[in-house]
């Protein structure tokens with residue numbers, strides 16, 4: 710199976726027509742700038758590092774498209790897995806794991822715990838890394854989603870500002886509309902492999918790095 714829409718992007722980049730900007734990978738890239746983020750001069754499409762990218766001929770700045778990183782929690786109970794219903798676009802009304810984008814400089818583990826609290830009201834602790842899933846159907850950015858197993862350690866359920874509702878879903882009875890490829894792929898794994906092992910957390914992610 711492939712999500713790749715085809716390598717037709719160079720001509721779009723070169724002509725700057727009214728269609729949404731597309732990266733040479735073929736995926737949409739709404740962040741692609743027509744003007745330099747540093748000095749404000751118009752960018753030009755040139756080859757850099759094997760791909761054609763917006764560059765600023767005035768100051769040398771080069772735009773590199775980046776995959777976003779999201780972090781999600783898989784909170785399981787005997788009654789199923791906890792999902793949230795999206796209150797906002799994209800995919801308003803569809804269901805997803807509690808998740809959000811990792812902030813710059815934030816650890817994915819911190820983000821997963823923070824988003825669980827913000828979206829569900831629960832304080833959780835992580836039990837391990839469930840998997841890493843790529844998705845290309847978020848119109849804001851292509852992204853990887855780090856999914857962590859988690860268990861509830863406190864507080865009460867309370868849908869956050871981004872959620873219409875919270876609900877538990879059993880295997881084989883997931884909602885028909887699940888937002889985002891990464892979430893669909895993670896939940897498909899969850900349905901297929903109930904005993905799938907997760908990589909356990911390795912101590913404090915913000916602790917000192919091991920020395921060589």
Ligand SMILES: [Zn+2]
Nearest residue numbers: 745748765768
């Ligand atoms: Zn510039």
